[in-house]
Amino acid sequence: xxxxxxxxxxxxxxxxxxxxxxxxxxxxxxxxxxxxxxxxxxxxxxxxxxxxxxxxxxxxxxxxxxxxxxxxxxxxxxxxxxxxxxxxxxxxxxxxxxxxxxxxxxxxxxxxxxxxxxxxxxxxxxxxxxxxxxxxxxxxxxxxxxxxxxxxxxxxxxxxxxxxxxxxxxxxxxxxxxxxxxxxxxxxxxxxxxxxxxxxxxxxxxxxxxxxxxxx
Amino acid sequence: xxxxxxxxxxxxxxxxxxxxxxxxxxxxxxxxxxxxxxxxxxxxxxxxxxxxxxxxxxxxxxxxxxxxxxxxxxxxxxxxxxxxxxxxxxxxxxxxxxxxxxxxxxxxxxxxxxxxxxxxxxxxxxxxxxxxxxxxxxxxxxxxxxxxxxxxxxxxxxxxxxxxxxxxxxxxxxxxxxxxxxxxxxxxxxxxxxxxxxxxxxxxxxxxxxxxxxxx
Amino acid sequence: xxxxxxxxxxxxxxxxxxxxxxxxxxxxxxxxxxxxxxxxxxxxxxxxxxxxxxxxxxxxxxxxxxxxxxxxxxxxxxxxxxxxxxxxxxxxxxxxxxxxxxxxxxxxxxxxxxxxxxxxxxxxxxxxxxxxxxxxxxxxxxxxxxxxxxxxxxxxxxxxxxxxxxxxxxxxxxxxxxxxxxxxxxxxxxxxxxxxxxxxxxxxxxxxxxxxxxxx
Amino acid sequence: xxxxxxxxxxxxxxxxxxxxxxxxxxxxxxxxxxxxxxxxxxxxxxxxxxxxxxxxxxxxxxxxxxxxxxxxxxxxxxxxxxxxxxxxxxxxxxxxxxxxxxxxxxxxxxxxxxxxxxxxxxxxxxxxxxxxxxxxxxxxxxxxxxxxxxxxxxxxxxxxxxxxxxxxxxxxxxxxxxxxxxxxxxxxxxxxxxxxxxxxxxxxxxxxxxxxxxxx
DNA sequence: GATGAATGAGATTTCATTCAT
DNA sequence: CATGAATGAAATCTCATTCAT
Numbered sequence: 065x066x067x068x069x070x071x072x073x074x075x076x077x078x079x080x081x082x083x084x085x086x087x088x089x090x091x092x093x094x095x096x097x098x099x100x101x102x103x104x105x106x107x108x109x110x111x112x113x114x115x116x117x118x119x120x121x122x123x124x125x126x127x128x129x130x131x132x133x134x135x136x137x138x139x140x141x142x143x144x145x146x147x148x149x150x151x152x153x154x155x156x157x158x159x160x161x162x163x164x165x166x167x168x169x170x171x172x173x174x175x176x177x178x179x180x181x182x183x184x185x186x187x188x189x190x191x192x193x194x195x196x197x198x199x200x201x202x203x204x205x206x207x208x209x210x211x212x213x214x215x216x217x218x219x220x221x222x223x224x225x226x227x228x229x230x231x232x233x234x235x236x237x238x239x240x241x242x243x244x245x246x247x248x249x250x251x252x253x254x255x256x257x258x259x260x261x262x263x264x265x266x267x268x269x270x271x272x273x274x275x276x277x278x279x280x
Numbered sequence: 281x282x283x284x285x286x287x288x289x290x291x292x293x294x295x296x297x298x299x300x301x302x303x304x305x306x307x308x309x310x311x312x313x314x315x316x317x318x319x320x321x322x323x324x325x326x327x328x329x330x331x332x333x334x335x336x337x338x339x340x341x342x343x344x345x346x347x348x349x350x351x352x353x354x355x356x357x358x359x360x361x362x363x364x365x366x367x368x369x370x371x372x373x374x375x376x377x378x379x380x381x382x383x384x385x386x387x388x389x390x391x392x393x394x395x396x397x398x399x400x401x402x403x404x405x406x407x408x409x410x411x412x413x414x415x416x417x418x419x420x421x422x423x424x425x426x427x428x429x430x431x432x433x434x435x436x437x438x439x440x441x442x443x444x445x446x447x448x449x450x451x452x453x454x455x456x457x458x459x460x461x462x463x464x465x466x467x468x469x470x471x472x473x474x475x476x477x478x479x480x481x482x483x484x485x486x487x488x489x490x491x492x493x494x495x496x
Numbered sequence: 497x498x499x500x501x502x503x504x505x506x507x508x509x510x511x512x513x514x515x516x517x518x519x520x521x522x523x524x525x526x527x528x529x530x531x532x533x534x535x536x537x538x539x540x541x542x543x544x545x546x547x548x549x550x551x552x553x554x555x556x557x558x559x560x561x562x563x564x565x566x567x568x569x570x571x572x573x574x575x576x577x578x579x580x581x582x583x584x585x586x587x588x589x590x591x592x593x594x595x596x597x598x599x600x601x602x603x604x605x606x607x608x609x610x611x612x613x614x615x616x617x618x619x620x621x622x623x624x625x626x627x628x629x630x631x632x633x634x635x636x637x638x639x640x641x642x643x644x645x646x647x648x649x650x651x652x653x654x655x656x657x658x659x660x661x662x663x664x665x666x667x668x669x670x671x672x673x674x675x676x677x678x679x680x681x682x683x684x685x686x687x688x689x690x691x692x693x694x695x696x697x698x699x700x701x702x703x704x705x706x707x708x709x710x711x712x
Numbered sequence: 713x714x715x716x717x718x719x720x721x722x723x724x725x726x727x728x729x730x731x732x733x734x735x736x737x738x739x740x741x742x743x744x745x746x747x748x749x750x751x752x753x754x755x756x757x758x759x760x761x762x763x764x765x766x767x768x769x770x771x772x773x774x775x776x777x778x779x780x781x782x783x784x785x786x787x788x789x790x791x792x793x794x795x796x797x798x799x800x801x802x803x804x805x806x807x808x809x810x811x812x813x814x815x816x817x818x819x820x821x822x823x824x825x826x827x828x829x830x831x832x833x834x835x836x837x838x839x840x841x842x843x844x845x846x847x848x849x850x851x852x853x854x855x856x857x858x859x860x861x862x863x864x865x866x867x868x869x870x871x872x873x874x875x876x877x878x879x880x881x882x883x884x885x886x887x888x889x890x891x892x893x894x895x896x897x898x899x900x901x902x903x904x905x906x907x908x909x910x911x912x913x914x915x916x917x918x919x920x921x922x923x924x925x926x927x928x
Numbered sequence: 929g930a931t932g933a934a935t936g937a938g939a940t941t942t943c944a945t946t947c948a949t
Numbered sequence: 950c951a952t953g954a955a956t957g958a959a960a961t962c963t964c965a966t967t968c969a970t
Contacts, residue, residue, distance in 0.1 A: 081949080082954060102318075106939065117956045122941065124954095183392075183399040196463070220481070227466070227474045231451050234458060238450030242415075245398070250443070258443045265436070266482040298929075323965065333931040335968085344965065513970085514933060533831075534750075538960065549935045554962065556933095615824075615831040628895070652913070659898070659906045663883050666890060670882030674847075677830070682875070690875045697868070698914040730950075755944065765952040767947085776944065 074124050086124045088114040094135050097177055105132075133190055136181055139174040140198045146170035156213055156269060161260040164236055168252055168259075171240045179241060206233045210267055220268035232263050290340050302340045304330040309351050313396060314389050321348075349406055352397055355390040356414045362386035372429055372485060377476040383452050384468055384475075388460045391453055422449045426483060436484035448479050506556050518556045520546040526567050529609055537564075565622055568613055571606040572630045578602035588645055588701060593692040596668055600684055600691075603672045611673055638665045642699060652700035664695050722772050734772045736762040741783050746821050750828060753780075781838055784829055787822040788846045794818035804861060804917060809908040815884050816900055816907075820892045823885055854881045858915060868916035880911050 077083045092114035097105050107121045107128060114120075125131040147166045153159050182195055206229030213219035236259055243250050263269075293299045308330035313321050323337040323344060341347040363382045369375050398411055422445030429435035452475055459466050479485075509515045524546035529537050539553045539560060557563040579598045585591050614627055638661030645651035668691055675682050695701075725731045740762035745753050755769040755776060773779040795814045801807050830843055854877030861867035884907055891898055911917075 077954080079949085079953070085954075107941085108939085118958095119942080119956055120954080122943095128940070179395075179399045183396045199458075223477070224470070224474060227471055228478065230458060230466075231455055231471075231475055231478055234454030235447050235451035238454040239447050242446060242450060250446075254440070255443060255447075258440060259447055261439070262444065262447055262482040265484060266478040268481060293929095295929085301929090334933085335931055336929080338966070339929065509933080511932070511970085517933075539962080540960080551935055551937095551963080552933080554964095555935095560961070611827075612831045615827045631890075655909070656902070656906060659903060660910065662890060662898075663887050663903075663907055663910055666886030667879050667883035670886040671879050674878060674882060682878075686872070687875060687879075690872060691879055693871070694876065694879055694914040697916060698910040700913060725950095727950085733950090754942095766954090767952055768950080770945070771950065 074122070074126055074130075077124065082124075085114070085116060085120060088116070089121065089124055089131065090134055090138060093131050094139065094177060097135065097180060102180060129188065132181070133194070135177065136191060136194055139177045140194065143170055143174040143178070144198070144201055156218060157260070157264055159209070160263050160269075161256060164259045164263070165253075165256045167236055168240050168243065168256060171237075172244055175237070175240050176244055202233050202237075203229050205229075213267065213269060218269055223267060228267060232266060235259065235262070290338070290342055290346075293340065298340075301330070301332055301336060304332070305337065305340055305347065306350055306354055309347050310355065310393065313351065313393055318396060345404065348397065349410070352394065352407060352410055355393045356410065359387045359390045359394075360414070360417060372434060373476070373480055375425070376479050376485075377472065380452055380475045380479070381469075381472045384456050384459065384472060387453075388456045391456050392460060395457060418449050418453075419445050421445075429483065429485060434485055439483060444483060448482060451475065451478070506554070506558055506562075509556070514556075517546070517548055517552060520548070521553065521556055521563065522566055522570060525563050526571065526609060529567065529612060534612060561620065564613070565626070567609065568623060568626055571609045572626065575602050575606040575610075576630070576633055588650060589692070589696055591641070592695050592701075593688065596691045596695070597685075597688045599668050600672050600675065600688060603669075604676055607669070607672050608676055634665050634669075635661045637661075645699065645701060650701055655699060660699060664698060667691065667694070722770065722774055722778075725772065730772075733762070733764055733768060736764070737769065737772055737779065738782055738786055741779050742787065742825065745783065745825055745828060777836065780829065781842070784826065784839060784842055787825045788842065791819045791822045791826075791846070792849060804866060805908070805912055807857075808911050808917075809904065812884055812907045812911070813901075813904045816888050816891065816904060820888045823888050824892060827889060850881050850885075851877045853877075861915065861917060866917055871915060876915060880914060883907065883910070 077086050089110060093105070093110045096109050096113055100109065105128070108118060110131070111118050111121050121131075125134075147163065147170045149159055149162045149166065153162055178195065178198070181191060203226065207225040210219060210223065210225040210228050214221050214223070214225065239255060239259060243252065243255065293302045305326060309321070309326045312325050312329055316325065321344070324334060326347070327334050327337050337347075341350070363379065363386055365375050365378045365382065369378055394411060394414065397407055419442065423441040426435060426439065426441040426444050430437050430439070430441065455471060455475060459468065459471070509518050521542060525537070525542045528541050528545055532541065537560070540550060542563065543550050543553050553563075557566075579595065579602045581591055581594045581598065585594055610627065610630070613623060635658065639657040642651060642655065642657040642660050646653050646655070646657070671687060671691060675684065675687065725734045737758060741753070741758045744757050744761055748757065753776070756766060758779070759766050759769050769779075773782070795811065795818060797807050797810045797814065801810055826843060826846065829839055851874065855873040858867060858871065858873040858876055862869045862871070862873065887903060887907060891900070891903070
């Protein structure tokens with residue numbers, strides 16, 4: 065009634081048991097979203113899935129929003145971690161292939177969660193900021209790669225690296241989503257191959273000193 | 281949503297005034313979704329935006345779902361109509377440019393609405409079917425175009441037309457959506473240029489008898 | 497979920513039926529508070545008492561707080577209106593008697609509601625302001641009366657009118673509360689007599705040109 | 713509140729540490745009520761203020777009600793103890809002054825706590841009885857004092873001692889509470905002076921053999 | 929048809945109390 | 950004894966849908 069929150073602001077759990085429950089709720093929350101979508105994402109569903117009582121939810125999270133933010137953060141971290149390409153890989157085309165393969169592999173579920181948030185019901189400023197950060201990570205990384213190739217004389221110098229990264233990154237992102245939704249099961253490895261060839265051709269990638277642009 | 285209905289089934293409006301109200305509600309509904317997302321899409325908001333009383337909603341629509349279906353249908357029709365490229369345009373590259381320009385111009389918001397439905401709370405079989413149809417329209421059209429170019433010896437014959445269409449179509453679709461969400465204002469015409477060059481390069485489009493793949 | 501209120505902000509009812517329901521809810525709310533105290537003041541109890549459904553509460557009031565504010569406002573208005581002493585009454589002592597009689601008569605229930613708010617669970621800034629206003633009304637009126645008597649040479653000139661009004665007003669206010677709570681039934685008219693004599697003696701009120709301070 | 717209890721009944725603390733914790737909780741509880749009112753009075757807030765863990769609450773108190781009763785009892789004891797006027801003080805007016813000074817000094821907050829209980833959410837028979845006792849103590853003491861003065865010919869014999877004590881006691885009590893709530897800071901000593909003069913004049917107190925009723 | 933009030937099941941959140949460690 | 954996590958009934962609020970006028 066018009067008064068400030070009087071309830072205990074949830075604090076980080078101090079005991080092992082507390083941490084277990086806390087983590088279980090995040091895992092359960094993610095699972096609920098993935099399986100039942102927005103409509104199913106209720107504190108009740110989450111606690112039931114985690115096997116704890118209703119009230120326990122608010123021992124660890126201020127609100128549904130709060131849990132959502134943490135789920136998104138976790139999904140984003142996971143996506144980014146899993147889609148990093150090792151520095152030891154030198155060949156530009158191989159790097160493209162690897163990046164695409166990892167992206168498609170990594171983003172099945174995580175991307176689904178992120179999309180749901182993006183186009184779903186609830187977007188406060190915190191979440192919007194989080195999503196923009198994630199996008200910026202991918203766009204920036206893609207633009208850097210393109211710029212390096214241009215500087216090495218390996219890619220079309222007329223392309224704006226950032227616009228190109230937005231476009232080609234969008235291609236891969238969108239394909240990742242479609243794969244998870246299409247009825248027709250796509251051969252993922254074949255799609256990785258196509259995406260890589262399209263990406264390479266699009267930026268005019270050529271093997272140093274070679275006439276052929278992409279491996280046959 | 282999903283409650284049994286006991287309401288009189290709304291009938292198609294018979295008077296001119298009825299049709300006007302009906303259409304105004306669809307327009308208002310679309311506007312509400314675009315501007316306020318799912319959270320704002322309530323009968324209350326829609327009727328207020330349309331300037332009619334609350335109860336009028338159910339004079340014309342069985343339910344929120346019902347209106348949603350009609351909004352999606354309208355958005356899809358509009359997208360498809362506006363993104364058709366006239367047959368009179370012969371030059372392949374010019375057709376690509378034109379298709380991309382029209383897509384970006386016409387469909388940013390419509391695509392956003394479709395995405396929302398896709399990832400939003402409510403996806404009944406009707407809606408899912410509708411979305412698949414729309415996607416199939418674009419993918420099919422893109423694949424046909426690529427296949428024709430391949431047959432004419434103007435595009436890389438090693439590419440699977442369908443996979444390629446999914447990937448490149450996804451690129452344009454994703455860019456269309458992103459443009460409306462990014463903080464940085466993109467120069468649309470420059471983006472059209474980039475998308476077109478990327479698309480053309482990606483499929484190895486070459487002007488008949490020319491060495492250069494894309495216009496400078 | 498972190499979004500602004502999307503629900504219709506309740507608007508003043510436009511139809512007669514609406515006004516009836518609105519008023520019934522305020523009456524019911526007041527009755528619930530008086531009879532069951534804070535613990536019983538729930539939207540459910542209020543709507544049941546008013547004979548409407550639960551949801552109707554939020555057709556007219558933004559929140560429990562909102563209704564509470566209106567109840568307090570109504571109680572205050574009622575108290576103030578009923579405790580006004582007609583200007584036609586000239587004799588100072590008679591005015592004191594009349595003011596006390598009206599105060600005790602008027603404030604049984606209203607004062608109970610106000611006390612509950614004051615010492616009860618919920619005091620946001622709006623309510624606090626409202627209560628201060630009410631108090632100020634009584635203190636100001638009392639101080640004015642005392643000052644006038646002092647200027648007419650009818651009351652002890654050494655008294656600070658404001659402090660005196662706070663003290664004597666508090667006396668009457670407190671007695672009003674006690675009357676409603678004590679087991680022992682007090683003779684109200686006798687109490688009015690005592691309060692008036694105490695008040696008059698306290699300020700040294702003397703009839704013009706008379707030795708006796710108060711009527712026997 | 714009002715739930716059946718299955719908890720082990722807390723036992724009186726046996727160790728020094730136990731007593732310290734027990735007392736700290738009562739002090740903290742009182743502080744919480746005074747500062748944050750009913751809304752803030754939660755086991756959580758009390759234990760935090762006392763610097764002990766949540767669960768410890770129920771080591772010492774059966775319930776919130778239980779703590780409340782002890783707080784009220786402590787506040788009452790304190791009020792009564794601190795407002796006792798030493799028997800060595802003989803002069804009637806000086807006794808009035810001293811009683812008022814002590815009451816204002818000691819009991820503003822305690823009185824507020826008692827009021828809160830009175831008008832707050834929870835009033836079981838135990839509490840009600842306690843409050844009536846406290847009131848009776850003050851009313852009885854006041855009435856006795858007035859009766860003695862009347863018998864000594866020092867006060868208006870027409871006044872009903874009990875009614876007068878209720879009224880004048882209410883005056884002081886109310887002022888004590890109001891002082892803590894008013895925006896305008898009152899000069900307490902000046903208020904003591906006024907209260908005393910008003911009280912004395914009201915009962916017609918006159919110094920034996922003196923014409924002036926109250927010190928100038 | 930249009931209007932706006934009414935409905936009530938369901939979602940979110942609170943918090944006094946209990947319990948495992 | 951102390952700790953802090955767990956519990957769940959009850960409170961507040963939402964909103965798609967229905968209904969009386």
